[in-house]
Amino acid sequence: MEVIVIETPQLGDRSYLVHDGRYGLVIDAQRDIDRIESAAQEAGVAVTHVAETHVHNDYVTGGFVYAQKHGASYLVNAADKVSFERTPIADGETLRVGELTVKAVATPGHTHNHLSFVVEHGEQQAVFSGGSVLYGSVGRTDLLGREHAVGLAHDQYASARRLADEAGAAAALYPTHGFGSFCSVGPASGAGASTLGEQFATNHVYTDRDEEHFVAELIANLTAYPSYYAHMSPLNSAGPGEPDLSVPEPLDPQELTARLDAGEWVVDLRNRVAYASEHLKGTASFEYGDHFTTYLGWLFPYDRKLTLVGSRDDVAHAIRDLSRIGLDSPDAALGEDARRLAPDVPLSSYPRVGWETVVAEHQAGETILDVRRAEEFKASRIEGAVNIPIHELLSRLDEVPAGKLWVHCASGYRAGIAASLLDRAGRDVVYIDDSFSRAAAAGLPVAS
Known part of the structure; x- marks a missing residue:
């Protein structure tokens, strides 16, 4: 068994391709599936199954379109209400992916219908825990509404113990969240890899023997999360399509000027130092980098039109990143010289x-x-x-x-x-x- 990790540091998440050398299973695919397609092609494996641990709240899934595009079975909890055809799977069900045995394990907590997947290949064992047991912490329990948080926190505590019953201490642990995602709560370790046994010794969901204390501590540590999360679950339940990641034809100066005059959202992707020194009046600075997606998604009103301003490379990267949170096909003005982009717009600066x-x-x-x-x-x-x-x-x-x-x-x-x-x-x-x-x-x- 080999596990290929597909990192998305911009959102603090991971997707996985696990395979036996011939056939593979994709778990919690991000929307830009070309990265997974490349990984599968490089490994020389055919993906026969795509699985979701839960209906995600922090990104738009690529699982639905990947399964459709490649003729794979799309494994989604039978209890989840979705508007597309899927291969329903429930607690305790097992299936084969080539030589791999895959078992679905109910691990409610992050969501009511959350599943983890225990994958075995001979003596090897791996646990794909989604938003259940993370490295040093667990998935937050308030994304379905604060009224569900306490009950789901108790579920997280029980689910961690269920996983301990289903897999051995030597099992490699592969969570989806916990690498900077706001979907995690508690003292995330910052580790890049771990086993279930290491978590038994270090993760507070295991080391805290008092369930009530664990729940109270978890609830006390719940903090604000990005407002764009509200849009993700409905999109994922509807079966999102593949995004258009191409860079659009750039706006001309007259159109960019008109948008700024109208007070539309025009986002400058340049380094914040350059922006402070000189920028088109009426723009907003969201320096492109790992935090860009989270904070633009948090602040941008989804019912407005978005225009990106920056170099072709930054715009291309931003379009990819924004597609992961359902902000598709923004317009763009290409270039980093504010005076040339819109000569009639006054410039601004601040110390x-x-x-x-x-x-x-x-x-x-x-x-x-x-x-x-x-x-x-x-x-x-x-x-x-x-x-x-x-x-x-x-x-x-x-x-x-x-x-x-x-x-x-x-x-x-x-x-x-x-x-x-x-x-x-x-x-x-x-x-x-x-x-x-x-x-x-x-x-x-x-x-x-």
Whole structure:
């Protein structure tokens, strides 16, 4: 048995291709299936089955279209309500994929109908746990509604023990979430690989012998998750198609100008340093990188038209990433010279500083705006700072104090987005592009 890992660091998830050298099973495919197709072709295997551990809330699946395109059986829990034909599978059912034996195991917790898959090949055993047991933690239990969180947390505790009954300590563990995804909760270990036995010794779902304490701790650690999650389950239940990943014909300057004049969402993908120095007035800065998808998806209103501005490579990467969260076929203006992209649109800029400049130049009465999450602010903060988390900023603009705003986060990425949105709204901003961990050493009064 060989397991090929297909990483999606932009969302903190993994997909898997497990095979016996001839035939393979794909588990929790991301929407851009060309990566899985390439992996299967390189391995020289035919994929006969595609499986979902659950109806996903953090990305649009590629499982449905992969199965259709390649004539594979699409394994989805018989209890899940979907609007497409699938091969229904339920707890305890087993099937063969070449020489592999695949058993479905009910592991509710992340969702009510969550399945894990135990795959065996001779003496080898692997557990594909989806959003059940992760490396050091478990999948969060509130994505179906806060009212389900406590009951599903109890289910997570029981499901972990069910997996321990179904597989041995030496079984390799392959979760879908837990690599930065907001679908995980608790002390994720950051490990790249693990076994079920290692989790018995280190994961709080196993080491905490008090179920009530485990549940209370899990519930206490539930934090905000991206708003785009609300769109994922309906898309996945409907059977999403294959995305168009091509770069569109670029908009001409007149059309880009018209969109900016109309207040449409025009997103600049350049480095946040370049953006602060000079940008088209009315754009928003979402520097392309691993955090791009999460924060644009969190803030962008899905009923609006999206236009991307940047290099061809950045636009191409962004189109792929956004397809994974159901934002298909954005328009684009290609290029990084703001003056050439739309000559008639005025340019804007704002200062970009470090903490030493804040200490030297911040004046009494000017607001330090902290856009980190509420739990980060509670743990440690600059005395007198105002906290409006980045994901709440657009809905709370009327709460932002008047006057000059010194905007910061933990590393500079979220503050760059927030500064651009405030600049777009006509506010006087100073962008603090520095690590919060340096604030106290620079001389800022930090409280905890």
